[in-house]
């Protein structure tokens with residue numbers, strides 16, 4: 001059963017998404033947008049998501065559920081699965097070269113996901129309306145063609161780098177601004193940095 005709120009339905013006049021000409025090639029592994037990120041960084045307890053560019057404005061990702069991700073004994077926590085969907089959807093930024101953050105995300109939990117499972121994620125942008133980016137993702141178990149265990153629809157909102165500089169804790173922001181690799185990543189997201 002799935003009952004979506006109407007705000008996740010693209011309005012009349014929404015446009016098809018456009019893949020940026022400098023987007024990573026299909027199959028290319030996308031790096032972390034920030035090495036301390038819970039979703040795509042390398043720290044223990046994080047998701048350590050591996051994301052690859054796909055065709056069009058789409059991508060695939062893999063998330064291995066480990067013991068740190070449990071809710072019920074031996075099963076993945078629903079919030080962690082939602083985080084994996086959120087991170088996968090957030091990675092669509094790389095393909096559009098737009099920085100966007102999650103405004104709304106709705107998840108359907110269709111099947112329990114045991115510890116040790118590789119969740120095969122797939123995400124795509126479905127439509128764009130001004131700063132609003134409509135997107136959807138699925139997570140399958142037992143292989144990339146396996147049954148759907150989780151799925152989400154989301155609305156991301158385009159922001160400028162200022163969003164992070166104004167709102168992030170100063171310790172981390174100052175460290176990020178002093179790190180040339182991080183500044184390069186931020187520029188890679190923005191068409192007009």
Ligand SMILES: CCCCCCCC/C=C\CCCCCCCC(=O)SCCNC(=O)CCNC(=O)[C@H](O)C(C)(C)COP(=O)(O)OP(=O)(O)OC[C@H]1O[C@@H](n2cnc3c(N)ncnc32)[C@H](O)[C@@H]1OP(=O)(O)O
Pocket residue numbers: 007033034086087090091093099100101102103104130131132155157159161164165173176177182183185186189
């Ligand atoms: C060098 C240093 C910097 C380094 C930078 C490194 C690069 C980073 C690159 C990439 C990072 C990507 C990270 C991905 C991680 C995974 C994704 C996440 O988890 S992101 C975190 C969770 N999300 C938030 O924390 C958002 C918190 N919310 C906000 O900040 C604001 O609410 C925001 C920006 C989302 C919107 O605020 P407004 O003031 O800019 O815009 P308004 O006017 O409110 O909304 C614009 C339109 O969107 C609709 N809208 C906004 N929120 C909505 C909602 N929740 N539901 C439905 N519609 C919504 C509004 O109704 C409006 O629509 P109408 O233009 O009037 O048609």
